[in-house]
Structures are given as C-alpha cells and as structure tokens.
Amino acid sequence: xxxxxxxxxxxxxxxxxxxxxxxxxxxxxxxxxxxxxxxxxxxxxxxxxxxxxxxxxxxxxxxxxxxxxxxxxxxxxxxxxxxxxxxxxxxxxxxxxxxxxxxxxxxxxxxxxxxxxxxxxxxxxxxxxxxxxxxxxxxxxxxxxxxxxxxxxxxxxxxxxxxxxxxxxxxxxxxxxxxxxxxxxxxxxxxxxxxxxxxxxxxxxxxxxxxxxxxx
Amino acid sequence: xxxxxxxxxxxxxxxxxxxxxxxxxxxxxxxxxxxxxxxxxxxxxxxxxxxxxxxxxxxxxxxxxxxxxxxxxxxxxxxxxxxxxxxxxxxxxxxxxxxxxxxxxxxxxxxxxxxxxxxxxxxxxxxxxxxxxxxxxxxxxxxxxxxxxxxxxxxxxxxxxxxxxxxxxxxxxxxxxxxxxxxxxxxxxxxxxxxxxxxxxxxxxxxxxxxxxxxxxxxxxxxxxxxxxxxxxxxxxxxxxxxxxxxxxxxxxxxxxxxx
Ligand SMILES: Nc1ncnc2c1ncn2[C@@H]1O[C@H](COP(=O)(O)OP(=O)(O)OP(=O)(O)O)[C@@H](O)[C@H]1O
Ligand SMILES: [Mg+2]
Numbered sequence: 001x002x003x004x005x006x007x008x009x010x011x012x013x014x015x016x017x018x019x020x021x022x023x024x025x026x027x028x029x030x031x032x033x034x035x036x037x038x039x040x041x042x043x044x045x046x047x048x049x050x051x052x053x054x055x056x057x058x059x060x061x062x063x064x065x066x067x068x069x070x071x072x073x074x075x076x077x078x079x080x081x082x083x084x085x086x087x088x089x090x091x092x093x094x095x096x097x098x099x100x101x102x103x104x105x106x107x108x109x110x111x112x113x114x115x116x117x118x119x120x121x122x123x124x125x126x127x128x129x130x131x132x133x134x135x136x137x138x139x140x141x142x143x144x145x146x147x148x149x150x151x152x153x154x155x156x157x158x159x160x161x162x163x164x165x166x167x168x169x170x171x172x173x174x175x176x177x178x179x180x181x182x183x184x185x186x187x188x189x190x191x192x193x194x195x196x197x198x199x200x201x202x203x204x205x206x207x208x209x210x211x212x213x214x215x216x
Numbered sequence: 217x218x219x220x221x222x223x224x225x226x227x228x229x230x231x232x233x234x235x236x237x238x239x240x241x242x243x244x245x246x247x248x249x250x251x252x253x254x255x256x257x258x259x260x261x262x263x264x265x266x267x268x269x270x271x272x273x274x275x276x277x278x279x280x281x282x283x284x285x286x287x288x289x290x291x292x293x294x295x296x297x298x299x300x301x302x303x304x305x306x307x308x309x310x311x312x313x314x315x316x317x318x319x320x321x322x323x324x325x326x327x328x329x330x331x332x333x334x335x336x337x338x339x340x341x342x343x344x345x346x347x348x349x350x351x352x353x354x355x356x357x358x359x360x361x362x363x364x365x366x367x368x369x370x371x372x373x374x375x376x377x378x379x380x381x382x383x384x385x386x387x388x389x390x391x392x393x394x395x396x397x398x399x400x401x402x403x404x405x406x407x408x409x410x411x412x413x414x415x416x417x418x419x420x421x422x423x424x425x426x427x428x429x430x431x432x433x434x435x436x437x438x439x440x441x442x443x444x445x446x447x448x449x450x451x452x453x454x455x456x457x458x459x460x461x462x463x464x465x466x467x468x469x470x471x472x473x474x475x476x
Binding site for chain 2: 045113115116118119120121124125129133134138
C-alpha cells in the first residue's frame with residue numbers, strides 16, 4: 001500500500017491528479033457555458049437556433065465519448081487544426097458534457113410554468129431578461145440534483161483523455177504497471193483519488209442546494 | 217398617485233384616433249379558425265368587456281393585442297403604431313400594454329415588492345429607489361401595502377391578483393388587458409379585485425376585460441362585445457346588451473349564465 005510514497009511515485013501520481021482536476025474544471029466551465037447557450041437556443045423563438053440545439057444534443061449525447069475523442073484528435077488535424085492534446089481533450093469533453101447540461105437546463109426550464117415567462121414578456125422584458133431573471137432562477141432548484149450527477153461523472157469521463165496523450169490521473173496506472181507494482185494497489189490509490197474528487201463535487205452541490213432552499 | 221395616473225393618461229391623449237385598432241384579424245390553430253375577421257377599435261379611456269362562451273376566442277383575441285399570440289392576417293395597431301415583429305421594438309410596445317392573467321402569474325421567486333419593482337428597473341430603467349417608491353404607492357393603493365415583503369405564495373388569490381394589477385400599472389401602461397381576472401378566485405375575493413378595476417376605469421384607464429362578471433360590466437364598461445366561434449357577434453352598451461340581446465347566440469348564452 002505504501003508504494004505511493006516511495007521512488008518519486010507521489011510526484012507522478014500528484015501530477016496526474018492535478019491534470020485530471022484541471023481538465024475537469026476547464027471542461028466543466030466550457031460545458032456550462034455551452035450548455036447554457038444550447039439550452040437558450042432550444043427554447044428560443046428562432047427555428048434555426050432550435051434546430052442547431054436539437055442537432056447538437058442528438059449527436060453529442062448519443063456518441064460514445066471515446067469515439068468523440070477519436071473524432072477530435074484525428075479529424076481536426078486533417079482540417080489543419082493543430083492543438084495540444086490537452087486542448088483536444090477539453091473540446092471533446094465540453095462538447096459531450098455540454099449536451100447533457102443543455103438537456104438538464106431545458107427540462108428545468110420546462111418545470112417553470114409558462115405563465116411566468118408570459119408575464120415577463122408582457123411587461124416588456126426581452127428573451128434574455130426573461131430567461132435570465134425569471135425562468136432560470138426558478139429552474140435552478142430542480143436543475144441542481146441532475147447537474148451534480150453530470151459534474152460527478154465529468155472527472156471520471158476525463159479518464160478517456162489518458163488514452164489520447166493527456167497524462168491524467170488514470171493514465172498514471174501504466175507507469176506504475178511498468179514499474180512492476182501490483183495492479184490492485186495502484187488501482188486502490190487511483191480510485192481513492194477519484195472518490196475524493198467526486199466527494200468534493202457533490203459537497204459543493206449540496207451547499208448550493210441548501211443555499212437555494214433558504215433563499216425563498 | 218391617483219392624480220398622477222390620470223394626468224399621465226391625459227397627456228398621452230393629445231394624440232387622436234383609436235388607442236387600439238384591429239383590422240381584419242384572422243388566426244387559425246391548425247384547422248380551427250379561432251379568430252375570424254375581427255374588426256375592433258377601442259378609444260382612449262374606453263372600457264370594453266369581452267364576453268362569450270368558452271372556446272369562443274376571447275383569450276386569444278386579448279393576447280393578440282400585445283402579440284403574445286401572433287396573427288395570420290390583418291393588422292393590429294396600438295396608439296397608431298402597428299405591432300412590430302418579435303424583438304426590442306415589440307418589447308417596448310408590450311411595456312405600454314399591461315396584462316393581467318387569470319392565474320396571476322406573479323414571479324414566484326420574488327417578493328411582492330420586487331414583483332412590482334423588477335420591470336420598472338429592467339425595462340423602463342427607472343432608478344431603483346424611485347421604482348420602490350412607486351411600487352409601495354401602488355401596493356398601498358390596491359390595498360396590499362402590508363404584504364410588500366412576502367412571497368406570492370403567502371398571499372391569498374385576491375391579494376395576488378391585486379399585486380399583479382399593481383405590477384402592470386407600474387409600467388404606466390396606455391391600455392390594460394384583463395383575461396378573466398377573477399375566475400380563479402374564491403367568491404369572497406372577487407369583489408376586492410373588481411373594486412380595484414372599477415377605480416381604474418373611473419380614472420380613465422383604457423381597458424379590455426374578458427369577464428363574466430355582469431355587475432362589473434354594467435357598472436364600469438362602456439361597451440360589451442359578445443364573441444362566439446371566433447367572431448364578434450354583437451356589440452352594444454352593457455344595459456342594452458344584458459336587457460335586450462339581439463342575436464340568438466347571445467340570448468342563449470345569457471340565459472345560461474343568468475340561471476346561476
Ligand atoms: N395554443 C393553442 N393551440 C391550439 N388550440 C388552441 C390554443 N389555444 C387555444 N386554442 C383553442 O382555441 C379556441 C379559443 O380559445 P380561447 O382560449 O381564446 O377561448 P376563450 O374564449 O378564452 O375560452 P375560455 O372562456 O374557456 O377561456 C379554443 O377552442 C381552444 O381550444
Ligand atoms: Mg379564456
């Protein structure tokens with residue numbers, strides 16, 4: 001069990017851990033932004049935007065993440081888009097997770113009675129104001145629990161990036177394997193690290209849920 | 217406050233012509249022809265009551281006036297200006313047309329005061345302190361001043377509807393649309409809302425009211441429009457309409473609502 005603390009292993013493990021955090025955090029940010037925009041598209045009065053949102057969700061929610069990584073890592077360079085492996089990983093993860101965020105937001109928006117938006121519009125509020133000040137704040141409460149599932153899944157999904165040249169947490173397993181450590185011990189530590197991340201994410205969401213419950 | 221509203225309406229009344237005008241308005245819901253060749257002019261300060269059987273298109277007509285529903289053909293103008301397409305223009309125009317819904321539709325996550333303040337600040341860009349002062353005056357006037365810091369769910373239906381009226385009035389609208397404002401209320405609360413509406417009418421507010429409250433129509437309306445199957449079948453003064461309806465549809469309808 002003590003392998004983590006010998007032979008410079010901790011530094012290797014720690015860097016993998018940091019990469020996973022970094023990759024997940026940046027992807028989470030872009031996924032939120034993207035998901036928000038897509039959800040706004042899906043409820044907007046403009047048919048082209050609605051179709052775009054629907055199309056995006058269909059494609060990215062139904063494609064296996066590994067396939068998406070293949071698409072990004074091998075197809076984009078052919079179109080002369082050359083970026084770091086890390087950036088490619090962020091793109092794949094955000095596009096994928098953004099589709100889920102969009103759907104959670106949209107179903108949350110649908111829990112808010114239509115009359116709320118009608119009242120806002122009849123007072124002269126625009127689409128953005130109506131969505132931002134009336135609908136989304138009321139959708140937030142029903143949105144948080146499914147949103148927390150998405151962002152607990154994200155760090156775990158980010159492990160796929162390991163197979164595409166991003167030295168994240170899960171990929172450190174290969175290095176330990178080459179050093180001849182028993183796989184069970186390696187996996188124990190890696191699992192523990194993912195658990196720590198998941199715990200932190202769900203704790204953050206619990207705090208948010210509590211705060212929303214008070215503010216009413 | 218009372219005087220202020222009156223003078224506001226009065227200063228706008230420099231313009232001439234009808235305040236609301238619908239010409240040849242048609243609308244379909246799929247195969248259903250829900251509005252059929254509607255022609256209607258509403259003068260400044262006029263109070264028009266829309267009455268008719270369920271499904272005749274009253275709500276739809278009301279909602280086309282601020283373009284919550286689009287129309288297939290015809291034209292609608294408010295204060296001489298045709299309704300613009302969806303966008304900033306339309307939003308500006310909607311701010312001039314107050315709407316009160318059957319189900320109140322107060323913003324559930326905002327306090328009563330905030331409900332009345334919000335659009336003043338967001339849409340009219342009124343400074344916050346001034347918006348709050350206006351809101352408190354209006355809430356006082358509709359008799360719910362003491363509830364300002366509560367959330368809508370903590371109020372009775374009648375109180376909520378009065379807040380909704382205050383919220384619409386805060387925009388200083390040129391015309392107010394009411395779609396069955398008392399239908400969702402317990403009987404003992406109907407009057408407190410009608411009372412507010414009567415005082416608005418008396419102050420010269422232009423109003424379109426969908427309601428089956430005949431007492432209100434008789435005491436406050438200048439004109440009653442009877443709708444059936446998407447058409448305006450009959451229009452008359454309240455007294456003439458209720459005592460001597462001309463069309464069979466109206467006679468039939470009145471006999472039904474008068475029996476209970
Ligand atoms: N969004 C919609 N899609 C399809 N049909 C609709 C829609 N809204 C209303 N209708 C139909 O249009 C007709 C007119 O509806 P409207 O709500 O204007 O009637 P109303 O006179 O207000 O009736 P009520 O007294 O029941 O409120 C009804 O037959 C209704 O079923
Ligand atoms: Mg109706």
